[in-house]
Amino acid sequence: MHFVPPIGISDFRDLREAGAGYVDKTAFISRVLAEPAQVLLFPRPRRFGKTLNLSALSYFLEKTTEDLSHLFHGLDVWSDPAARARFQQHPVLFVSFKDIKASSYDLTFRGVRGVLQAVFRRHRYLLEEAALKADEAREFERLLNAEAPEEECWRSLRNLSGYLARYHQQKVVILIDEYDTPIQAGFLHGFLDDVVQLFRNMFSAGLKDNTDLFKGVLTGVLRVSRESLFSGLNNLIVHSILGEQHAASFGFTEPEVAAITGADAQPERLDELRAWYDGYLFGGRVIYNPWSILNYIHTGKVMPYWVNTSSNDLIYDLLVRRGMGLSHDMERLLSGGAIEARIDEGLVLRDLDQRADAVWSFLLLAGYLKPSGLRVTMGVVEASLSVPNLEVMLAFKDVFQIWLSRGLTDRQHVEALVRSVLRGDAEQLEALLERLLVTMMSFQDAAGREPEKLYHGFILGLLVALEGRYEVRSNRESGFGRADVLVRPKQPGQPGAVLELKVPSRRRGETPEQALDAAARQIRERGYAAELRAAGASPVHEIAVAFDGKRVWARTLEA
Structure with missing residues (x-):
C-alpha cells in the first residue's frame, strides 16, 4: 500500500480520517497509562512527533458522547486491555504554547492568556449549563473574554480541572505541548525571569497537589526543571532523549523508515537517507528525523527539510x-x-x-x-x-555563512576575503578583516569582550566558505609547532596558505608591528608551511596577522 505522508497534519483525528499514512506510535499511550508517575515530561527536538502523540493521547482519553474507536482500530493501543479500560473516560485539557514566540513579556502574557481563552472556550458548556458557582462563573467569563489578570491565569488550569472533575465525576488529564517555547523566547529577548514566574505558578497550581488530576503530560525541547518551573513537583518523571523506556516513541526507527520509503528493497536509498536524516540516538536507539523523512517521501528528493522549518x-x-x-x-x-x-x-x-x-x-x-x-x-x-x-551540518554552516556575510556586507565580500587569503594579498586581507571587525565587534557584545573569539569566528567562516575545495584547520600540528590557521587544498597544484594570528601583549608593552614580526618569525622558525608543501600546494602563502581591537595589520612573507 502506498504511504501518503501527512505533511503539516498534527491533529490525530484529521490524519486518521484523511487516510494519510501513520507510523503507529500508539504504544506511547499504553506506556503513559502504565506509568506510576502522575506527571510526565518528554523533552524532544522540534518536529519529532510530540504534538501528534499528545493529540492521539487526547482523543483516546477524552470523555465525549461521540464514539471515536474507529480512530484506533488496528493500532497497538487497541490491543491493550488495560489502556482500553481508560478509553474516553476522562475530561482533557489540551494546551499548546508552540506559537508563543514573542519579543516582550507583555506580548507573551497576552499570548498565554489567548491560549487559555481557547481552552476555556472548549468547555464553555460549564457556564451555559450553570454548573459553576457565581464567583467561579465570573472568573470563568474573564478567562473566556481574555480579560483575566495574571493571578487568575496562574490558577486557571487548577480551577478548570476542578470544575471538569466535579461536572464529569472523573479526574482530569492535562496535556501541555511545547511548554518551553515562550521560555526560550524570554531568554533570547531578556525577560526570562518574568516568563519563568508565570509558568512556574501556572504549572505548580495545575500539576502539584491537584487532587482532581489523573495524568499530566508535558512536551518541549528542553528540560528546564532547575529553573524551579517544577519546584516541589515530586510526582514528575522526566523521559529525556538519553532514557530507554520511550526511546522509539518519538521519531522513526530504521525499520519504520525502510518500510514507508520502500528502502528495505533498495539498500543504496537507505544509505542516502542515513547520511541525511539518521544519526540521532535516543536511549541508545538509532532514530531518524520524521519530518524530513515525510517530506522526502512527498517530494522524492533529499533536501534540508527540518532545519528550514523554523528560525535559527x-x-x-x-x-x-x-x-x-x-x-x-x-x-x-x-x-x-x-x-x-x-x-x-x-x-x-x-x-x-x-x-x-x-x-x-x-x-x-x-x-x-x-x-x-x-x-x-x-x-x-x-x-x-x-x-x-x-x-x-548544513544548518551549522548556514549560521556561520550568515555571520561572515553580515560582517562583510554580501557574498562578494566573502569571496573577496577568501581570494585574498589564497593569493597572499595582505593589503586586501587587512582591509577586509578590519571591515569585519568594525561591523561585528559593535554588533556582538560577547565577542567584543573576548576579541579572540571573533578572530576564531573568522577561521570558522573560512572553513565554511572554502568547503569542498579546501580543508581549513586551526592550531594544527605542522612542522615544529601548531599553525593558527592552515588552508590546505584537496587537490595538488592549488594554492595553500598558513596564517599566524597575534594580539599585542599589553603587559609587555608590545606594539602591533612587534606582534607582526613575532608572528612572521614563528611561521618560519617552526616550519608551519611544511604540511602544505608536502601536500603539493602551490604556491604556499605565509601570512602574519596582528589584531588590536578593531585594527588589523597583515604581512605576506617573501618566498
Whole structure:
C-alpha cells in the first residue's frame, strides 16, 4: 500500500480520517497509562512527533458522547486491555504554547492568556449549563473574554480541572505541548525571569497537589526543571532523549523508515537517507528525523527539510552573538569530528551566559548534536558529541555563512576575503578583516569582550566558505609547532596558505608591528608551511596577522 505522508497534519483525528499514512506510535499511550508517575515530561527536538502523540493521547482519553474507536482500530493501543479500560473516560485539557514566540513579556502574557481563552472556550458548556458557582462563573467569563489578570491565569488550569472533575465525576488529564517555547523566547529577548514566574505558578497550581488530576503530560525541547518551573513537583518523571523506556516513541526507527520509503528493497536509498536524516540516538536507539523523512517521501528528493522549518535565531544567538560557538570545539564539529562534553539534562538557560560548555547540552537536547559513548561518574554525565547528519551540518554552516556575510556586507565580500587569503594579498586581507571587525565587534557584545573569539569566528567562516575545495584547520600540528590557521587544498597544484594570528601583549608593552614580526618569525622558525608543501600546494602563502581591537595589520612573507 502506498504511504501518503501527512505533511503539516498534527491533529490525530484529521490524519486518521484523511487516510494519510501513520507510523503507529500508539504504544506511547499504553506506556503513559502504565506509568506510576502522575506527571510526565518528554523533552524532544522540534518536529519529532510530540504534538501528534499528545493529540492521539487526547482523543483516546477524552470523555465525549461521540464514539471515536474507529480512530484506533488496528493500532497497538487497541490491543491493550488495560489502556482500553481508560478509553474516553476522562475530561482533557489540551494546551499548546508552540506559537508563543514573542519579543516582550507583555506580548507573551497576552499570548498565554489567548491560549487559555481557547481552552476555556472548549468547555464553555460549564457556564451555559450553570454548573459553576457565581464567583467561579465570573472568573470563568474573564478567562473566556481574555480579560483575566495574571493571578487568575496562574490558577486557571487548577480551577478548570476542578470544575471538569466535579461536572464529569472523573479526574482530569492535562496535556501541555511545547511548554518551553515562550521560555526560550524570554531568554533570547531578556525577560526570562518574568516568563519563568508565570509558568512556574501556572504549572505548580495545575500539576502539584491537584487532587482532581489523573495524568499530566508535558512536551518541549528542553528540560528546564532547575529553573524551579517544577519546584516541589515530586510526582514528575522526566523521559529525556538519553532514557530507554520511550526511546522509539518519538521519531522513526530504521525499520519504520525502510518500510514507508520502500528502502528495505533498495539498500543504496537507505544509505542516502542515513547520511541525511539518521544519526540521532535516543536511549541508545538509532532514530531518524520524521519530518524530513515525510517530506522526502512527498517530494522524492533529499533536501534540508527540518532545519528550514523554523528560525535559527536562538542557535545564531548562542553560537555567534554570545560567542559560544566561536571555538576549536565548533571547528572540530564542522570538520566531522567529535568533542567530549559534560551533559546537563536539567539545563539552566541562565547558565548559557555563564558557562561556555552549557551550549553543548542545549544543542544536544535541541537535536543539533548526537551523543555516543555515554559515561556517568559520580552522577556527572559525559559523552562524545558529534553532528548527526548532513542536514544538521548544513544548518551549522548556514549560521556561520550568515555571520561572515553580515560582517562583510554580501557574498562578494566573502569571496573577496577568501581570494585574498589564497593569493597572499595582505593589503586586501587587512582591509577586509578590519571591515569585519568594525561591523561585528559593535554588533556582538560577547565577542567584543573576548576579541579572540571573533578572530576564531573568522577561521570558522573560512572553513565554511572554502568547503569542498579546501580543508581549513586551526592550531594544527605542522612542522615544529601548531599553525593558527592552515588552508590546505584537496587537490595538488592549488594554492595553500598558513596564517599566524597575534594580539599585542599589553603587559609587555608590545606594539602591533612587534606582534607582526613575532608572528612572521614563528611561521618560519617552526616550519608551519611544511604540511602544505608536502601536500603539493602551490604556491604556499605565509601570512602574519596582528589584531588590536578593531585594527588589523597583515604581512605576506617573501618566498
